[in-house]
Amino acid sequence: MSRELGIGQSTAYRVTQSLLQRGLVRPRVEIEPGLLGYALEAVVALTVSPGGMREAARTLARHPSARYVSTNAGTFSVVHQGVFRDEEGLAEFLTRDLAELPGVISFDVSVVLQALRRHWLDREDGRLAAVPGPTDTGSGRHDDT
Structure with a gap:
């Protein structure tokens, strides 16, 4: 440094x-979830009644799958990004854990196919990419001028 x-x-x-x-x-x-056996990553966007937003978000934030949980203004009032071992784990989360959350009106699920950037770190083939130096031009070569 x-x-x-x-x-x-x-x-x-x-x-x-x-x-x-x-x-x-x-x-x-920062460990790639797939390397720990969590091969499936999903974003679950929920529409929750206004009175239930905070409690739903707090409950989801305590869930073992949670990597990111937020409350939002817009179409989806709560967003949960989570990791699961497989489709069965995701299905259990959706049908059991979400079913127990009060105030959930609807939800939408997106399965992540490939994470290219997470926490300001680029990814290549599921692994951390090389960190560019302060003079990196983005071409893979360093500009020493």
């Missing part, structure tokens, strides 16, 4: 430690 930023190693270390201690950055591990 010090080399990329053009600062000394001790300065980079102190800045990093300060950011971590103040909770301004948090390191995390």
